Every structure is written in C-alpha cells, then in structure tokens.
Amino acid sequence: MDCDLLFLRLWSPRVDYATSTKNRPRGAFGKTNIPTSLPKTSPAVDKRPIRQRLQEWVAINDPDREVTPIVPDLTFWNTVTNSNTRPQSTGSSELDNFKSDSVSMVGPDENYSKEDAEVGIVGHKSHAPGDLVEMKQPGSRTPLFAIYLGFFGQRYHFYTNTGRWVMSMGFSALFSVSKFAAAKELQPVLSLIPPNATADEYEELRKQDQGPGRDVGAYLINKMKNFMLEADEAFQTSLNNLDRARSLVSDGKKTKYLSLFELADLLLPNSLKRGTRFPPAALYAVHTALLRNDFIFRPLSPSTDCHRKDHLFEIFPYQDFMMINRVTLMIREYIHLMAKTSGNMMSSDMSDTAFGTFISKARQIVLANRNKRSWTPFGILTPTKGVTLETGEWSRKHIEFIRFLEWWASYDLFEDSSHFHADGSLILRALDLYEGADLNQSCAWTFLQELGIIPPWEIPSRYKVRFPEVRIQSGGGLIRETPVNIEDSTRSDVAEGARRDWADTPVFCIDAPSTILIDDGISLERTDKPDEFWIHVHTADPASGIRPNSELGRFLELIPENIYLPGHFQAMLPNDLGLDNSGDYKSGSLVEQYSLADGRPALTFSARLNEYGDLLDYKIEPGTLHNVKYLDPRDVAEFCNEPPPPPVSDQTLVVGEPPNKLDVAPNRPLMSAKELDDRSKEDLLILHRLSQALRKRRLEKGAWPVFLPGASVTVAFEDVPMEQAEGTRVLPADPYIKVGYDAFNGASVVTNTMVLAGEIAARWSSDRKIPLPYRRDANSQTNRTKLLEYATKELYPLLEKGIAPSGAQRQELTRLTGGIEMSAEPGPYFMLGLDMYAKATSPLRRFSDLIVHWQIHAALAHERQVNRRLDPKTDDLNDILPFTEETLPNTLSLLRMRERMARTVSRGTQEWMLMAVVRAWQFEGTAPKRMSFTVDARWKQGVSGRVDLFDMPALLSTDGIDGLVLIKDIKVGDKFDVELANVNVHARSMFVKALKHYPNTRAELQGR
Incomplete structure (x- = not known):
C-alpha cells in the first residue's frame, strides 16, 4: 500500500x-x-x-513481510521513462539497470575491423576501480553518485553515496573523476563482496542485505558527501552565471562544441581555480547546471576524466531551441481545440492552424504512397522492386514539424524523461495512420520513411553519432565544409632531392581486388649475410605535400579515418578531392596523386632482420617507387602455403537480388603470384618466412595468437536515375543483403609487416623523443607477469580451438592491461607483443598515421639540414616539429574521441543484420524456424541473451516465456529453444518466444 x-x-x-x-x-x-x-x-x-x-x-x-519492489514504468528494453509523475526513487534493485547504450556517441569497443581487432577485445582505456562516477537510473530523476568497484562475476559493481552496493551489466557515466578513492580505501567494501560468485548469487546477497552496508563504507560516503558540498558551494558562488548558461554560451544560429573545462572558464570565477585548473567539484557544478537545460546542452562524449579535452558538450543554437518550442506550442493549441470540440474538430478548424494543415497534407501523401508500399511495425517498409514515392512541397512551418520528428526519432537529443516525447506521440496520434502501434520513436521513423524523407533502408544509428562540424546526409554519407582553396594547404615536396630511387626493386601491394586506395606495399633487400635481410614497408606519402595544421588538414581531422559501414562508406580523404581549377585543366585527385603506383612518392619503414625475427637495425627514408606489382591476398596466402584459418560457421542469410554491378572490376592491373618472375617469387616467399619469425617473437611476448572472425555484411544497391520529377523520390529495389562468416583474415605477410612498420615508427621516433600518437596499454607494464600467465594459460588455449573468450574473460584482460590508450609517450602494447607501437601505414585512411608522417618528415628535414641525427638535448623540438609535447595531447584527446565515433558508426552493421532478419522472416520465408537462446541476464520483466543466429542479442520477455518457466527459476547460462516473436530495426531489438527450457548446472556455469 x-x-x-x-x-x-x-x-x-x-x-x-x-x-x-x-x-x-x-x-x-x-x-x-x-x-x-x-x-x-x-x-x-x-x-x-x-x-x-x-x-x-x-x-x-502483512505478517510475511513480502517485499514487492515497484516495477518501473520502463521495461528494460525501452528508452522513454516517466519520471515526472513517478520519480521512482525507492532504492529498488529494479532500478539498477545501467546497460550501456545500444548506440551512443562513443559506444562499447566491439565488432571492430580486422586491423583494430585487438581494440575490440580489450577495449580502450576505461574506468578503473576508485573512479567516482555519476550515472542515471531508468525512471529516476535523481542521478546515482557512486564509486566504481570493478568488474567481476560478469557485472559492474559500485558503492553509492547512499551506502548501497549496486550492480549492473554495463554503464555509461555522465561525469567521472578518476582516482577519487585509493585501493586501500575500497578494500573494506570489496572484502564483503565475493569475487567469483554468479550474477544470481550476487543478487541474492543484495536481497538479504549481506553485502557492504553504510557502516563499512562510512569513509567513502563521507568523502562523496564532501565532494557534493564543495560542488554545491561552487554552484552557489556562480549561481547567476550558471542559471544563465544557455544565453551566455549558446550561439544564435550555429552549433558549438566546447569541453567541460572550457565551459567552466566561461561560467565560473577564476577564484575557484586551484593553480591553473578548476577542481573536479567545480566542474561538477557546471555539469549539473548544463544538464538542467533540456535540449540545448548535450554531452557528446563523456570521458573517464572530467578534465580531459574530449569531455565535450554539443551546444545547440538558440534558434533550434525556439523552433522546438514553436512546435510544442502549435501542438498544444491543437490539443486545446480538440478539447473544446470534444474531439470532433471540423475540417475548417483544422485548416486554420499550421499543425492542422501539416496533418492533412502528411496523411494525404502517406495514404497515396501506401498504394505502392505498405508500412510494417518492424522499423522498415514492405520491400519492393523499385517505386516512385510522393514527397510533396512543404511550407516553413511544416518543415519544422518534420525536423522535430527527425530529431525525436533519429538524433537522440532528448532525455529519457523529457516532455518532448509526449509532443512526438501527439503528432503521431493526430495523424491517425498507425492503428494498434506504439506511438514511439520507431513509429516516427516509419512515418518519415513513408513521407520519403529518409529511405526505407536507412541506418538509424548513423544519426545518433554526430561528429563535431559534420552534417549527416539522409541516405548518404557525411558532409564537411570543403576547403575553399586546397592549393593554400599544399606545399612542394618536402623531401625533394632526398628521395631514394627504388629503381627496379619489386614492391608488392597486396590488397583485395575491391580496394581502391592503395597505401602500403612491401619489398625485400638482400644483404652481404645470407641469413639477414632488409624488409621495406612502403607507405603512401601525402604528408610530403600537405601542410600540417592547414585548412585541408583540419578537414581530414573531422572524419579521422575511413568508415566502413556497408552502404555508407565514408572516406577520410574523398576520391574526388583535388586541387582547384588551374589554368585550362583540372588536376587529378589527391588520392590518385598519392595512392601507390609507379612514379609515386613513398615513405619507407625499413627493418634489418635475421631468420629468427630479431630486429637488428631500422631506418625511415622517403623514396619513389618504379616497379609496383598488385597482388590478391588470397592468392598470396595460397602461394605461400599458409595454413587454413580456423573453421567458422557456414551460417548465411541472404535477402534480395544481387545487382549486376555486385562484382566491380579492380581499378589496377592485378597479377597472380605465379606470374611473378623467379626472383620476385623467391622474395615473396622469404618475406613470408621472415614475417612468421616476427610473429613468433611477438607471440613469445604474449601477442594475441588469432582473431576469430565475426559475422560480416555485404550490401549492394541498384542505381537510381540522377534526375527525378519535382515532388517525388525514385527508390530502387530494396538492397541485396548477405550476412555470413568469412574465415579469411588476410595474408599474414601483410599483417605482420604492417605491425613491424608501426614498431619501427615508434622506435625511431622514441629514440629522438618525438611525440606521436603512440598506441599503448594503460597498465600492462605493471601487470606483465600476471597478464602473460592469464593470457597464455587460460585464453589462448581456447582460441586455438576456435572458442571466443567470454565477456568475463575479456573484462579480466581489460583489467590487467588497463585498456588501450593513445598517448604522446610510448609504452608497451601487450596484445601485439610489442614494447612500443604507432600506426603508420595508412596515411590516406587514418589521420593519426598522417600525424606520424608529418612528425617524421619534419625530423628528417632537420637531420638533412644539420647533417646529423636529431638530438632532443641540443635541438629545440618545438621549433622543428609541427606537433609539440604541449600541443599534441589536445589534438590526441579530440582525435581519440573522433576515432571512437567513426568505429561506432561502423557498428551499424547490426541494423543491416536486423533488416535482413525481418525481410527473411516476414517476406521471403527464409529465416530459421528455431534458434538456441542463451541467457546473459535476468530482469523482472524477462531475460536478455543471445541467439545462435550470428550471435545476435535478443530479449525474452514474460510474454515470450508464456508460463513455460518462472522468471525466478531462470539462471544466467540457461538455454532455450526459441522462435522469432518481433524484430524492430530502429529500436535495434529482437524479441523471441520460448519453446523449450534447458536449465544450466552450476558446473556448466563455472566452465563458461
């Protein structure tokens, strides 16, 4: 009661x-x-x-004292909550649901491309035990303030400022203070939590109040309380400015991007600073003030430390805020008219309001389009062989309603409990087009598809990741402001007159036939010793002709690496970007100018090795290539007799018809390895042998032995006419989608030599104290013995059998390595078995590699000028290098954020997979009738887990269980036979229905 x-x-x-x-x-x-x-x-x-x-x-x-916790309005798979009438601050464990967002600006580190596979296993540097974090519970307006205790038992553990022990499957902290509590301060709390229990056992301990309470954590509670008091004091000191933050900071028409401490400089008095920086409590005062503004301030990428440059806020212009308020006001006027007429508004009354005319016109267009293509409740429209849709012409006020729905359905701009969710639902209710459907963001997404605003196969997650100063093109790519005059950003060859002429040396460029941009190749040079060789890794050299810190450089930095999302490939350096018209001709593109070919420049990373893979010497020099040979990696792997990759599932799912242009002819003359002359064949075999010796050396240091392939997605479209009638949109047939596994991981000679080049770049630069975007582990140096033992004895034997590490094993590896970070100083990289490493082989595809090349070219130019090696003790590096120890860290913090954004967009492949499942299930009848479902977590409303269809995440609700078994009797690790019940592409959700239950035993659970 x-x-x-x-x-x-x-x-x-x-x-x-x-x-x-x-x-x-x-x-x-x-x-x-x-x-x-x-x-x-x-x-x-x-x-x-x-x-x-x-x-x-x-x-x-109630003599039995049965505790019945309040079930949140929000079921655990939704995103909209009601915290206005039901704030739900009961302390119920049901609210401890800090799952990581399915799509966020910088999402979890998984499903990376092959060249970043190691990041997908251990993740980036993340929170460490002792960090203070602020998180938000579903359905609660009160944020949770807690100290992170660590990840164990497949759960994240926290100790809150209210003295509660809280667990969660995942979490996305809104605000963090690193190293808030020392390890010895956490020990009393951790001693009362068993480290090796199951999630169910932890939950039982919490229900029985057997975990750490307020008494044992009194010191931590008091420490958090003092932090809050200091933050409140800072807030009161700056109350006037913080209350006016919106008017003081936001621009009238332009979106701005500022870090938290830059905002603090604008809003707080300097008297609050300690030295040159504001303390974390003062920054927290700014953070809380900003989040009180619905819509204007959006945290773009909350970092693991509030002082970091990449803790950015997206600050929307005031005109956008006013537009949303106008839409809200027009909807409210419509509701008032409906109330006055008891819901029987005359058509004449409808035509008197902008909202009424929008509803009438939108209904007319949608109903006309439904004659050609019907809607579905699955986040897509019914597939067709091609159709022409009406789009209509819209007034300015009508466009505001469409823009509002785009923001609501696509851009993830509103808080879970924002009242703007109600306005979106009211628009859908007024349309009266979706009887029986939930009038939520997924429904609004469907409406935008039916209007022709977005294509029916658009990827929703593309809109949730917004790169600073980059616009999203509906159905297309990303739009940056192209430099006005590229000539001002270029320079004459910085290595002119100093390039080595590689003459007839054969350079092997080994890339897939579909590859357009060729940015690396390898060659072999013999020495006077029969068992020693030089391996040369030749890379494209755009840094020699593009100025660092130029307008073009800033353009490339906005999208810092190629984004490989099927159907939406986005290049860092577009193929058509070239010099402006000069005289009576237009120059070729920059890609054509620097992609490796005969006569093109290269920056070469060279290593002298023996047959055992020992690194005897290394150097870096610019050069010009003259004998480039293009090879297919599959052909090279076969020629070198590489062992077959571990077996993978033959599971495939195909929908649609493949277009005629599915297999595009390569843009370069490919040749077979068998067509090489005898000397070149021998070179290739020696390169392969040396690369295996290098790999063996790295494996001895703990390198990850094999990367098991995940599901890959192929998407292909038919062409559409370039010219379309006004007020219409011509859509081709729905895309061909193929989901499956590819065991081939590329030719090992390429993989191992590219890693070698990164090691050379790091060593050569470290010798000269040159700051680079080094990639390194945060903690592996201190945990090396434990790390090597854990990896080689527990993880790697499983990998050799083709068994992927479990989530708990990955988290333990992350704990020991500390995660991967980008730093201006070198450090060990355990996953690659290297003492130091910097990516350097793809300057046409990655901005970090371009920075490496700029730094190296500057150092080489200085060494040629003074005719000696650069000496950091006598030479002023600040005058020599374009990026110094003072300026590079800020560049790297923003680069780190943008790289993670790019990879988050690339993970939109999950939506392509869901789209294929919907089409196979509902329209083509090729989806599996029965699947196996493994439970990951249990909730009051159901369980979450994964199905054996490409290991996709799925949900089994109480409706889906349908009395087969009680929720309380389901354990983590249990298996079910299931069938599909519902799939929604926009919500990224798959619901299944249970057919049979297979309980998991304790012994089986421990073996997972």
Whole structure:
C-alpha cells in the first residue's frame, strides 16, 4: 500500500454518531431529522510515532513481510521513462539497470575491423576501480553518485553515496573523476563482496542485505558527501552565471562544441581555480547546471576524466531551441481545440492552424504512397522492386514539424524523461495512420520513411553519432565544409632531392581486388649475410605535400579515418578531392596523386632482420617507387602455403537480388603470384618466412595468437536515375543483403609487416623523443607477469580451438592491461607483443598515421639540414616539429574521441543484420524456424541473451516465456529453444518466444 495513503488513513478516523443522521439524505430538515442524542466522542488520537504505528500496521496486514519492489514504468528494453509523475526513487534493485547504450556517441569497443581487432577485445582505456562516477537510473530523476568497484562475476559493481552496493551489466557515466578513492580505501567494501560468485548469487546477497552496508563504507560516503558540498558551494558562488548558461554560451544560429573545462572558464570565477585548473567539484557544478537545460546542452562524449579535452558538450543554437518550442506550442493549441470540440474538430478548424494543415497534407501523401508500399511495425517498409514515392512541397512551418520528428526519432537529443516525447506521440496520434502501434520513436521513423524523407533502408544509428562540424546526409554519407582553396594547404615536396630511387626493386601491394586506395606495399633487400635481410614497408606519402595544421588538414581531422559501414562508406580523404581549377585543366585527385603506383612518392619503414625475427637495425627514408606489382591476398596466402584459418560457421542469410554491378572490376592491373618472375617469387616467399619469425617473437611476448572472425555484411544497391520529377523520390529495389562468416583474415605477410612498420615508427621516433600518437596499454607494464600467465594459460588455449573468450574473460584482460590508450609517450602494447607501437601505414585512411608522417618528415628535414641525427638535448623540438609535447595531447584527446565515433558508426552493421532478419522472416520465408537462446541476464520483466543466429542479442520477455518457466527459476547460462516473436530495426531489438527450457548446472556455469 502507498505510504502516503496509509498515513492519511491513520490520521483521518471516521467519526460515527449514535443517531440515524448518518443515513440522512442530503438536505433533509425538520423535526423527524433532529438528533435524539449527543454524538459519541471521538476516539483518542494515537500519539505514537508514525514509524511505530506503521510497524504495527505491517505486523497485522502483512505478517510475511513480502517485499514487492515497484516495477518501473520502463521495461528494460525501452528508452522513454516517466519520471515526472513517478520519480521512482525507492532504492529498488529494479532500478539498477545501467546497460550501456545500444548506440551512443562513443559506444562499447566491439565488432571492430580486422586491423583494430585487438581494440575490440580489450577495449580502450576505461574506468578503473576508485573512479567516482555519476550515472542515471531508468525512471529516476535523481542521478546515482557512486564509486566504481570493478568488474567481476560478469557485472559492474559500485558503492553509492547512499551506502548501497549496486550492480549492473554495463554503464555509461555522465561525469567521472578518476582516482577519487585509493585501493586501500575500497578494500573494506570489496572484502564483503565475493569475487567469483554468479550474477544470481550476487543478487541474492543484495536481497538479504549481506553485502557492504553504510557502516563499512562510512569513509567513502563521507568523502562523496564532501565532494557534493564543495560542488554545491561552487554552484552557489556562480549561481547567476550558471542559471544563465544557455544565453551566455549558446550561439544564435550555429552549433558549438566546447569541453567541460572550457565551459567552466566561461561560467565560473577564476577564484575557484586551484593553480591553473578548476577542481573536479567545480566542474561538477557546471555539469549539473548544463544538464538542467533540456535540449540545448548535450554531452557528446563523456570521458573517464572530467578534465580531459574530449569531455565535450554539443551546444545547440538558440534558434533550434525556439523552433522546438514553436512546435510544442502549435501542438498544444491543437490539443486545446480538440478539447473544446470534444474531439470532433471540423475540417475548417483544422485548416486554420499550421499543425492542422501539416496533418492533412502528411496523411494525404502517406495514404497515396501506401498504394505502392505498405508500412510494417518492424522499423522498415514492405520491400519492393523499385517505386516512385510522393514527397510533396512543404511550407516553413511544416518543415519544422518534420525536423522535430527527425530529431525525436533519429538524433537522440532528448532525455529519457523529457516532455518532448509526449509532443512526438501527439503528432503521431493526430495523424491517425498507425492503428494498434506504439506511438514511439520507431513509429516516427516509419512515418518519415513513408513521407520519403529518409529511405526505407536507412541506418538509424548513423544519426545518433554526430561528429563535431559534420552534417549527416539522409541516405548518404557525411558532409564537411570543403576547403575553399586546397592549393593554400599544399606545399612542394618536402623531401625533394632526398628521395631514394627504388629503381627496379619489386614492391608488392597486396590488397583485395575491391580496394581502391592503395597505401602500403612491401619489398625485400638482400644483404652481404645470407641469413639477414632488409624488409621495406612502403607507405603512401601525402604528408610530403600537405601542410600540417592547414585548412585541408583540419578537414581530414573531422572524419579521422575511413568508415566502413556497408552502404555508407565514408572516406577520410574523398576520391574526388583535388586541387582547384588551374589554368585550362583540372588536376587529378589527391588520392590518385598519392595512392601507390609507379612514379609515386613513398615513405619507407625499413627493418634489418635475421631468420629468427630479431630486429637488428631500422631506418625511415622517403623514396619513389618504379616497379609496383598488385597482388590478391588470397592468392598470396595460397602461394605461400599458409595454413587454413580456423573453421567458422557456414551460417548465411541472404535477402534480395544481387545487382549486376555486385562484382566491380579492380581499378589496377592485378597479377597472380605465379606470374611473378623467379626472383620476385623467391622474395615473396622469404618475406613470408621472415614475417612468421616476427610473429613468433611477438607471440613469445604474449601477442594475441588469432582473431576469430565475426559475422560480416555485404550490401549492394541498384542505381537510381540522377534526375527525378519535382515532388517525388525514385527508390530502387530494396538492397541485396548477405550476412555470413568469412574465415579469411588476410595474408599474414601483410599483417605482420604492417605491425613491424608501426614498431619501427615508434622506435625511431622514441629514440629522438618525438611525440606521436603512440598506441599503448594503460597498465600492462605493471601487470606483465600476471597478464602473460592469464593470457597464455587460460585464453589462448581456447582460441586455438576456435572458442571466443567470454565477456568475463575479456573484462579480466581489460583489467590487467588497463585498456588501450593513445598517448604522446610510448609504452608497451601487450596484445601485439610489442614494447612500443604507432600506426603508420595508412596515411590516406587514418589521420593519426598522417600525424606520424608529418612528425617524421619534419625530423628528417632537420637531420638533412644539420647533417646529423636529431638530438632532443641540443635541438629545440618545438621549433622543428609541427606537433609539440604541449600541443599534441589536445589534438590526441579530440582525435581519440573522433576515432571512437567513426568505429561506432561502423557498428551499424547490426541494423543491416536486423533488416535482413525481418525481410527473411516476414517476406521471403527464409529465416530459421528455431534458434538456441542463451541467457546473459535476468530482469523482472524477462531475460536478455543471445541467439545462435550470428550471435545476435535478443530479449525474452514474460510474454515470450508464456508460463513455460518462472522468471525466478531462470539462471544466467540457461538455454532455450526459441522462435522469432518481433524484430524492430530502429529500436535495434529482437524479441523471441520460448519453446523449450534447458536449465544450466552450476558446473556448466563455472566452465563458461
């Protein structure tokens, strides 16, 4: 029973009288209604404390003390909550649901490309035990303030400022302070939490209050309390500015991007600084003030430390805020008119309002388009062989409604509990087009498809990741402002006159036939010793002709690496970007100018090796290639007799018809390895042998032995006419989608020599104290012995059998390595088995590689000028290098954020997979009828887990279980036979229905 209601009942005793007047009709008077006796006196007021009376009431009315926690309005798979009328601050464990967002600006580190596979296993540097984090519970307006305790038992653990032990499957911190509590301060709390229990056992301990309580964590509670008091004091000191943050910071028409400490400089007095920086508590005061503004301030990439440059806020212009308020006001006017007419508004009344005319026109267009293509509740429209849709012409006010729906459905701009969600639903309700459907963001996405605003196969997650200063093109790519005059960003060859002429040396460029941009190749040079060779890794050399810190350089930095999302490939350096018209001709593109070919420049990383893979010497020099040979990696692997890759599943899912242009002819003359001359064949075989020796050396240092392939997606479209009639949109047939596994990981000679080049770049630069974007582990140097033992004894034997590491094993590896970070100083990289490493072989595809080349070219130019090796003790590196120890860290923090954004976009392949599942299930009848589902976590409303269809995540709700088994009897690791129940591409969700339950034993659970 609600406590407030109980309180009223206890304090409002009903007064009974000893006459019949209590049954007297209202308004009855006269002699017959005169009371015949005095009323009884009221019973004595119970003056006992309310707690004592409540305890007595519970003893009488609920003797078994059954605790029934409030079930949140939000079921665990939704994103919209009601925290206005039900703030839900009960302390219930049901609210401890800090799952990582399925799509966020910088999402979890998984499903990376092959060249970044090691990042996908251990992740980037992330939170460490002792960090102070602020998180948000679903359905609660009160943020959770807690100290992170670590990841164990397949759960994240926290100790909150209220003295509670909290667990979660994942979390996305809104605000973080690194190293807030020392390890010895956490020990009393951790000692009461068993490190090797299962998730179910942890939950049982929490229910029985057997975990750490307020007494054992009193010191941590007090430390968090003092932090909050300091933040409150800073807030009160700057109350005037913080309350006016929106007007002080936001621009009238342009979106801005500022870090948290840059915002603090604008809003806080300098008197709050400690030295040159604001303390974390003052930054937290700014953080809380900004998040009170619905919509204007959006955290773009909350980092693991509030002081980092990449802790950015996206600050929307004031005109956007006013536009949203105008839409809200017009919707409210419509609702008032509906109320006045009891819901029977005349068409003339509808035509008198902008909202009414928008609804009428939108209905007309959608109903006309439904004659050609019907809608579905699955986040896509019914597939067709091609269709022409009406799009109509819209007024300015009408466009505002469409823009609002785009923001609501696509851009993830509103908080879970924002009242703007209601406005979106009201628009959909007024349309009266989606009977029986939930009027949510997925429904709005479908409406935009039916209007022709977005194509029916658009990837929703593309809109949730917004690169600073980059616009998203509907159905296309990303739009940056192209430099006005590229000539101002170029320079004459910085290595002119100093390039080595590689003459007839054969350079093997080994890339897939579909590759357009060729940025690396390898060659062999013999020495006077028969068992020693030089391996040369030749890379494209755009840094020699593009100025660092130029307008073109900033253009490339905005999208810092190629994005390989099927159907939406986005190049860092577009193929058509070239010099402006000069005279009576247009120059070739920069890609054509620098992609490796005969006569093109190269920057070469060279290593002298023996047959055992020992690195004897290394050097870097610019050069020009003259004998480039293009090879297919599959052909090279076969020629070198590489062992077959580990077996993978032959599972495939194909929908649609492949277009005629599916297999495009390569843009260069490919040749077979068998067509090489005898000397070149021998070179290739020696290169392969040396690369295997290099790999063996790295494996001895703990390098990851094999990267198991994940599901890959192929997408292909038919062409559409370039010219389309006004007010229409011509859509081709729905795309051909193929999902499957490819065991081939590329030719090992390429993989191992590219890693070698990165090691040479790092060593050569480290010798000269040159700051680079080094890739390194955060903690592996201190944990090396434990790390090597754990990896070689527990993980690698499983990998050799083709068994992927479990989530718990990956988290343990992350804990030991500390995750991978980008730093201006070198350090060990355990996953590659290297003492130091910097990516350097793809300057046409990665901005970090371009930075490496700029730094190296500057150092080489100085060495040629002074005719000696650069000496950091006598030479001023700040005058020599374009990126210094002071400036590079800021560049790297933003680069790190943008790289993670690019990889998050690339993970949109999950939506292509869901799209293929929907089409195979509902329209082509080729989806599997029965699947196996493994439970990852249990909730009050169901369980989450994965199906054996490409290891896709899925949900099994109470409706899907349908009484087959009680939720409380389901354990993590249990298996079910299931069938598809519902799939939604926009929501990235798959619901299944249980057919049979297979309980998991304790022994099996421990073996997972």
